[in-house]
Amino acid sequence: MKRIIIDREKCDGCLNCNVACISAHEEGSNFYTVNLGSVDSETRNFIKFDAKTGYTPIFCRHCDEPECVLSCMSGAMEKDPVTGHVKYDESKCAACYMCVMNCPFGVLKPDNKTRTKVIKCDFCEEKQDGPSCVKACPKQAIEVKEVSR
Amino acid sequence: MKIVIIGASAAGISAAKTIKVAEPDTQIVVISKEDSIHSRCMLHKYLGHERDAKGINFVHENFFAENNITWLKNTTVVDLDTDKKFVRTNDNQAIYFDKLLIATGASYFIPPIPGLREAKNVYGFRDLKDAQLLDSECKTAKNAVVIGAGLVGMDAAVALLERGLKVTVIEMMNGIMGLQLDEKSAEAYQQLFEEHGAEFLLSDKVTSVNIDEAGKGRTIHLASGKSVCADVIVIAAGVRPSFDFVEKSDIATKNAILVGDDLQTNIKGIYAAGDVIGISGIWPNAMKQGKIAAINMLGEKLRYEDRYALKNTTNFYGLTTLSLGNINPKPKESFDVLIREDRNNYQKVVMKNGIILGVIIQGNINSTGFWQYLIKNKIDVSGIDKDVFDLSYADFYKVDSISGEYLYAI
The missing domain is CATH 3.50.50.60 (FAD/NAD(P)-binding domain)
Incomplete structure (x- = not known):
């Protein structure tokens, strides 16, 4: 399967990945028009930073053994047997947030506006040329690679 | 096979x-x-x-x-x-x-309270069948009584309120969702439920139920001497x-x-x-x-090791809470109980000797999944020089160089 491989050392916290992610999930939006101040603008990837650890990219791993899928009581989270990616079906989701609790890496979060859905990486599956965050990273700190599973 | x-x-x-x-x-x-x-x-x-x-x-x-x-x-x-x-x-x-x-x-279990097991309008809230029976009662019933204010009881209450019934919740403990919440976080939910029309009778218990000619439990008597009228009764006192x-x-x-x-x-x-x-x-x-x-x-020999079960998330009326582990430690004095709050958030961490034993995060629960890992694996965080509330997975970040999956550096 394809996974976004992270090189933490290369990340300098520019947050272009965040902007690209928000823009990719906002209809008709692009780098120039994206409204970062909107409550609807939610990034699916995160860069944590503090003085000690520096910049740490937190991106959904689409885990081989996804805890979010195992904790999902509605069937909204599912690992695609073909792509290996963990897909999220908003229409099935009951917003119980067991997946938020069970993701050991703290990747998942409720949506800010309504708390009725989960904000989750979809690997930009509708885009022909792969995840928008990867394309936007000026440092190649994140790259799509084929990994075995 | x-x-x-x-x-x-x-x-x-x-x-x-x-x-x-x-x-x-x-x-x-x-x-x-x-x-x-x-x-x-x-x-x-x-x-x-x-x-x-x-x-x-x-x-x-x-x-x-x-x-x-x-x-x-x-x-x-x-x-x-x-x-x-x-x-x-x-x-x-x-x-x-x-x-x-x-x-x-x-x-579900119906406690042996006089009248309760006999009454024909007492339902659990466990299977679709229970919900279907309750659904048809809801067409005529006006007053619903929920016995037990745990997660199941509150789930039933939220639905009955949605259906326009007058809902009274009876609970033996002095707060709702006593296994998942502490006093402060429980009050936040209680207030929301009250705003939506629910009434709570806490620190009280049912002593008997009067049954009418049709076999329905109509008057619920409590240890405090109070009584409540019911058209339909939901029992949520455990399974x-x-x-x-x-x-x-x-x-x-x-x-x-x-x-x-x-x-x-x-x-x-x-x-x-x-x-x-x-x-x-x-x-x-x-x-x-x-x-x-x-x-x-299928012939493998896997062991069930990830047994940690003191965990839950709650989402009623858009107020979200993560609760893990021992959140109401006793005696309080022998634990470090840390609290951080603002007008939208209430966070509590219970620790002893650098090990986190319990967490409540109410309000913003973004990216809180790592807490469970720290608690169930008894990870000592005393060596990390930062406010415990600022911890995140970044403090334990490690990547498997072949698969690219995250690991824990501990």
Whole structure:
């Protein structure tokens, strides 16, 4: 399967990945028009930073053994047997947030506006040329690679 | 090989899925007393008319056909023969198996209070059938009484309020969701429920129920001397593992079906998973148990080790809470109890000697999944030079260089 491989050392916290992610999930939006101040603008990837650890990219791993899928009581989270990616079906989701609790890496979060859905990486599956965050990273700190599973 | 699974909720379905992925040629028979697959955690959405029965199904519509699984619905198992390896159903079929998984869950319990068990308008809130019965009561009922303010009771309350009933919740403890919340976080929910019309009678308990000529419980008497009128009563006072059908067999039980670390019972080839084994009552753990039991039925030797069960998330009226571990430590003085709050958030961490024992995060629960890992693995955070509330997975970041998956650096 394809996974976004992270090189933490290369990340300098520019947050272009965040902007690209928000823009990719906002209809008709692009780098120039994206409204970062909107409550609807939610990034699916995160860069944590503090003085000690520096910049740490937190991106959904689409885990081989996804805890979010195992904790999902509605069937909204599912690992695609073909792509290996963990897909999220908003229409099935009951917003119980067991997946938020069970993701050991703290990747998942409720949506800010309504708390009725989960904000989750979809690997930009509708885009022909792969995840928008990867394309936007000026440092190649994140790259799509084929990994075995 | 032929595997029979009794029960079609979290553990049973998770096992069936696992087997079909690992060894698709395995013959599987799933026996369930219900005629539809549904997630009991979504019953409030059904009763509140937010979703229909299809909408609370947690598998694909044609799950059994797609996976070539035989499904005996509306069927209960009445007997188990461990020597000849078959189960007998209520319609007198003998279903033979090579391996058996018992995933029959639990049933609600009606406390032996005079009038309560006899009353015809008392319902649990456990299966779709319960929600359907409540649904038809809701068409005429005006006053609903919920006995028990745990998660199930509050789920029922939220749906009944949605249906426009007057809802009174009776609870023995002095706060709602006493296993998941502390005083402060419980009050926040109580206030929300009250704003939506609920009334609470806390630190009180039902002593008797008066029954009318039609056999319905109408007046509920409490230890405090108060009384409440009811058209419909929901009992949410806990559950008991259901395993009646093994009682004549040599399966070892003690209030639950006993299993080893491999989730096998004392009888070789017979496994059990989910609420029926009585070691945790939450969905993610039942799913994991079903998965592990399935893998072991296929000949592996996995152990059920991720046993941590003191965990929950709550989402009522858009107020979200994560609660983990020991959140109401006693005596308070011998623990470090740290609190951080603002007008939208309440956060509490219970620690001892650098080990986090309990956490409540109410309000913003973004990216809080790492807390469970820290608690269940008893990770010492005293060496990390930062405010405990600022911890995140970044403090434990590590990547597997081959797979790119995250690990924990500890």
